[in-house]
Amino acid sequence: MTKGKKSITLITGATSGIGLELAKRLLNTDELIVIGRKEAHEVYAMLSDNIKYIQTDIANPAQAVEAVIAGLDDLNVQAINRVIHCAGIGVYTPPDHETSEQIDLNVSVNLLFPVLLTKALAPHIETAKGKVVLIGSVAHKGSPNMASYAASKAGLAGFARSLEAEWRGRIDVQVIHPGPTLTPMLEKAGYKVGKEGRFFLSPEAMAEEIIKVMATNKKSATIFIGAKVKSLFRRKQPA
Numbered sequence: 001m002t003k004g005k006k007s008i009t010l011i012t013g014a015t016s017g018i019g020l021e022l023a024k025r026l027l028n029t030d031e032l033i034v035i036g037r038k039e040a041h042e043v044y045a046m047l048s049d050n051i052k053y054i055q056t057d058i059a060n061p062a063q064a065v066e067a068v069i070a071g072l073d074d075l076n077v078q079a080i081n082r083v084i085h086c087a088g089i090g091v092y093t094p095p096d097h098e099t100s101e102q103i104d105l106n107v108s109v110n111l112l113f114p115v116l117l118t119k120a121l122a123p124h125i126e127t128a129k130g131k132v133v134l135i136g137s138v139a140h141k142g143s144p145n146m147a148s149y150a151a152s153k154a155g156l157a158g159f160a161r162s163l164e165a166e167w168r169g170r171i172d173v174q175v176i177h178p179g180p181t182l183t184p185m186l187e188k189a190g191y192k193v194g195k196e197g198r199f200f201l202s203p204e205a206m207a208e209e210i211i212k213v214m215a216t217n218k219k220s221a222t223i224f225i226g227a228k229v230k231s232l233f234r235r236k237q238p239a
């Protein structure tokens with residue numbers, strides 16, 4: 001990065017929930033290129049007129065990657081310091097009830113698009129000696145009523161591990177698995193939050209934790225309220 005120039009971060013999913021909170025925080029430090037499907041004026045109003053915005057629906061992964069590459073060419077962007085894949089969707093339903101359209105959408109948005117875009121952006125990221133951050137989920141280990149979502153996130157975790165080994169020394173790769181977070185995603189997925197919501201993080205708190213993890217060299221991290229309580233408890237133990 002040239003001295004005095006801001007670091008360039010490309011982020012997906014910055015128009016709601018965790019991604020929106022991340023983007024708000026990164027506005028102070030980074031030059032942001034936001035990828036989303038909302039109208040540009042809505043996104044500028046949420047974030048700032050100073051961001052760069054590329055509008056595309058990532059449910060059509062191959063077409064969306066072409067749109068992003070064309071957008072970056074128009075913006076004359078050659079080097080990207082950080083790519084944060086935060087866009088995601090889910091459906092909360094038993095696997096027997098999941099339709100093939102829902103499965104297709106989960107896998108396209110959560111897995112296929114990040115895989116294709118990461119590959120397409122590799123030269124830009126390598127030029128900047130940059131980093132890829134994949135937002136996974138604690139569900140990657142398997143989760144009731146979230147079979148295809150869990151599969152897409154497990155795929156992302158495997159993708160991260162492979163890239164980490166293949167690209168070591170060229171491009172840093174980090175996968176971050178959030179735990180339950182009170183964002184619009186839950187309602188969109190058909191999940192009704194009950195008393196257990198007390199143990200969910202707010203999107204603001206989750207974004208703060210993600211920013212802290214992104215500043216480290218950890219290859220993989222899990223963030224959930226239980227982990228925070230455990231670490232406080234550990235700190236209180238006598239030496």
Ligand SMILES: NC(=O)c1ccc[n+]([C@@H]2O[C@H](COP(=O)([O-])OP(=O)(O)OC[C@H]3O[C@@H](n4cnc5c(N)ncnc54)[C@H](OP(=O)(O)O)[C@@H]3O)[C@@H](O)[C@H]2O)c1
Pocket residue numbers: 012013014015016017018019035036037038056057058059060085086087088089109135136137138139177178179180181182183184185186188
């Ligand atoms: N909330 C949780 O409990 C939780 C837990 C673990 C992991 N995560 C992960 O955290 C990430 C952020 O989730 P969130 O909870 O903040 O969800 P959210 O509030 O629903 O935000 C999801 C983001 O993804 C974007 N998106 C979805 N489909 C898209 C499409 N077809 N084209 C372009 N953009 C699309 C949304 O755009 P629009 O604004 O246009 O809809 C939005 O910006 C996801 O990867 C999710 O899997 C969430």
